[in-house]
Amino acid sequence: MYKRVRLKDTVEVPPKHLADVTDERVKALLQDKLEGRMDEDVGSVVSVIEVHDIGEGAVLHNRPGVYYEAEFDALTYDPDMQEVADGTVVETVEFGAFVGIGPVDGLLHVSQITDEYLTFDGANQQLASSDSDKTLGVDDAVRVRVVTKSIDERNPRDSKIGLTAKQPGLGKHEWLEGQRQHREQTGEEAD
Numbered sequence: 366m367y368k369r370v371r372l373k374d375t376v377e378v379p380p381k382h383l384a385d386v387t388d389e390r391v392k393a394l395l396q397d398k399l400e401g402r403m404d405e406d407v408g409s410v411v412s413v414i415e416v417h418d419i420g421e422g423a424v425l426h427n428r429p430g431v432y433y434e435a436e437f438d439a440l441t442y443d444p445d446m447q448e449v450a451d452g453t454v455v456e457t458v459e460f461g462a463f464v465g466i467g468p469v470d471g472l473l474h475v476s477q478i479t480d481e482y483l484t485f486d487g488a489n490q491q492l493a494s495s496d497s498d499k500t501l502g503v504d505d506a507v508r509v510r511v512v513t514k515s516i517d518e519r520n521p522r523d524s525k526i527g528l529t530a531k532q533p534g535l536g537k538h539e540w541l542e543g544q545r546q547h548r549e550q551t552g553e554e555a556d
Contacts, residue, residue, distance in 0.1 A: 366448060367442050367467065369414065371437070372436070375435075376398060376435055377432050378390065386431075386433065388415075388419065399439070408469075409443070409468050411439075414438045415438045416435055420435065442468050444511045444514065445511065447510060448511045449510050450508070451506065451507070453504060453506055461476075461477070462492060462501055464507055464528055466509065466528075469526060477527075477529040479499060479531065481494040483501070501537055506537070507538065508536065508538065509528040510532060511527070511528060513525070513526070
């Protein structure tokens with residue numbers, strides 16, 4: 366879920382910019398420092414939007430810059446547990462597919478895609494069913510649910526988001542559309 370949040374953080378202004386400690390300068394430094402980073406409390410920082418307050422600068426022994434505490438608004442993305450999200454497959458591997466949801470990727474394990482047995486087709490970079498014509502590959506649009514979340518602030522790339530597509534109303538958009546059309550033709554009720 367995207368949220369606009371009010372945050373505080375300390376930013377170092379290098380000596381060459383000490384004559385220009387403005388909201389725009391501090392915003393640019395905060396963007397360099399924070400955008401794309403994960404935080405356990407707020408999720409992934411997508412963008413620093415607006416600086417509201419810049420505190421008094423502090424000089425630290427043996428450090429060249431001046432440190433300022435700033436209060437600012439940021440746009441963050443933090444997927445909630447059980448949240449349903451539309452995403453795009455960014456990579457397929459033997460054990461599943463990585464799905465881009467917002468600015469982060471989650472793992473859709475092969476066991477959480479469909480009840481059908483899927484095999485990895487490395488030549489075509491897709492997972493394919495031997496029971497039907499279902500395939501899941503890079504750039505496919507999918508609807509998924511967040512089922513696990515573990516954020517590692519020190520190593521954001523080690524953060525893990527687990528996804529499922531096995532519940533009714535979830536899966537590859539193409540499959541969902543096929544199910545909808547079938548229900549309309551047969552007059553069946555949705556699950």
